[in-house]
């Protein structure tokens with residue numbers, strides 16, 4: 203069974219026109235898109251700005267309703283579920299946004315930050331929640347004593363670890379990573395990507411990486427999907443994306459992205 207399926211998914215936004223174009227303009231951010239994700243799979247989702255990646259992520263997470271089409275989690279169609287019904291599966295589908303530490307409440311301790319989803323979803327009593335926070339800190343490589351710190355008392359790397367800890371507190375099955383580390387330097391980015399891979403092995407996670415960094419797709423993804431104008435225009439294996447891309451849009455995308463590792467370039471195969 204698939205972990206997550208999108209069937210003919212569309213999201214159309216209406217945008218108010220200006221005085222010179224008074225009609226409402228429609229934007230099909232996601233346009234009849236179908237996608238399947240297996241348990242434990244890593245999918246890389248790439249595409250230019252405005253191609254619909256973040257909108258697709260919100261639809262897959264049930265944070266927004268599609269204009270048409272269906273979304274299924276483990277075969278269960280949750281497209282029309284109410285917010286309260288969504289709570290049953292919300293914990294299973296998590297997201298790490300770009301610079302997630304920016305969303306921490308500065309007045310919360312680490313324990314409160316990681317414990318927030320546990321409280322929101324009514325997990326156990328205070329003692330059980332504290333145990334879960336301690337276990338989760340350990341999973342992201344931080345000692346229990348960090349529970350009592352405030353965000354400003356942590357290094358950038360530690361803050362990123364807390365952002366990841368918050369996402370795994372409810373032990374999800376899928377994490378959508380929407381450009382989570384794009385503002386970090388290369389060394390920290392590598393550390394965080396390695397941590398995500400360790401967590402995958404320990405917790406059996408699947409990931410969708412929304413990224414402009416094609417080396418992330420080559421290194422960490424089983425599959426790659428290329429989005430353009432709300433549709434998937436090409437699918438490849440993660441490793442094959444840079445080398446076998448056939449769609450002209452994908453080739454344009456590859457050409458426009460600086461590649462840190464030149465071995466990933468197609469032309470270098472000939473050398």
Ligand SMILES: Nc1ncnc2c1ncn2[C@@H]1O[C@H](COP(=O)(O)OP(=O)(O)OP(=O)(O)O)[C@@H](O)[C@H]1O
Nearest residue numbers: 215216229231249250251252253254255256257258
């Ligand atoms: N809430 C909204 N209301 C109106 N239009 C929207 C809304 N959200 C997204 N759009 C439009 O939908 C299209 C897709 O946007 P989206 O943010 O999903 O793209 P993206 O691929 O994630 O872009 P980026 O890489 O720049 O984040 C864009 O044209 C955007 O302007």
